[in-house]
Amino acid sequence: xxxxxxxxxxxxxxxxxxxxxxxxxxxxxxAEVRIVSTEFQYTPVQLRVAxxxxxxxxxxxxxxxTEHNLFLPALGFRLQAKAGEIARENTVFEKxxxxxxxxxxxxxxxxxxxxxxxxxxx
Numbered sequence: 001x002x003x004x005x006x007x008x009x010x011x012x013x014x015x016x017x018x019x020x021x022x023x024x025x026x027x028x029x030x031a032e033v034r035i036v037s038t039e040f041q042y043t044p045v046q047l048r049v050a051x052x053x054x055x056x057x058x059x060x061x062x063x064x065x066t067e068h069n070l071f072l073p074a075l076g077f078r079l080q081a082k083a084g085e086i087a088r089e090n091t092v093f094e095k096x097x098x099x100x101x102x103x104x105x106x107x108x109x110x111x112x113x114x115x116x117x118x119x120x121x122x
Contacts, residue, residue, distance in 0.1 A: 030054035030090050037061045037068040037081070037103065040111035047115070050122045051096045058088045071104045072117060093119045 033055050036043045049055055059070045061081035069080040074097075081087040096119050103113035 030056045032056045032058055032088075034058040034060055035070060035115075036063070037070070037113070038064050039066060040103075040108055040113050042070070042101075042103075042113060042115045045115035046118065047101075048118045048120065048122055049093055051119045052092060052094055054090060054092050056088050056090050058086060060086050062086055067105065068103050068108065068113065069105060070101050072099050072101045073104075074099045093117070096120045 031053070033047055033049060035047065035058065037059060057070070057077075057079060059068070059079040059081045061068050062084055064081075064083050067080070067082045069078060071078045075093065075095075077091060077093075079087045079089055099117045099119065101115050101117050102109045
């Protein structure tokens with residue numbers, strides 16, 4: 001009788017444990033924020049991210065013919081991607097505000113490679 005009761009409890013508990021585990025993994029995975037770089041622009045030019053929340057920032061330079069980067073001078077954050085490559089980095093932006101991002105390779109910003117990152121309570 002004891003063994004049957006134990007088996008019954010385990011059968012009921014396992015699906016709940018699996019659900020909690022799957023939910024925990026889903027919550028732990030950072031949201032992906034993708035920026036596509038081409039000659040000489042970013043798409044999109046404005047990004048919104050939640051302050052204090054982990055993200056994976058992706059610089060997709062796969063369609064470009066030259067190297068590009070994404071540099072946030074005020075936050076000291078940089079992603080670099082060679083022509084035809086994709087770069088990604090996990091990060092957390094803590095301080096709310098509006099921050100300019102640029103490609104600081106010679107002549108790229110002057111050609112239009114700039115945008116705005118908005119960090120806030122979204």
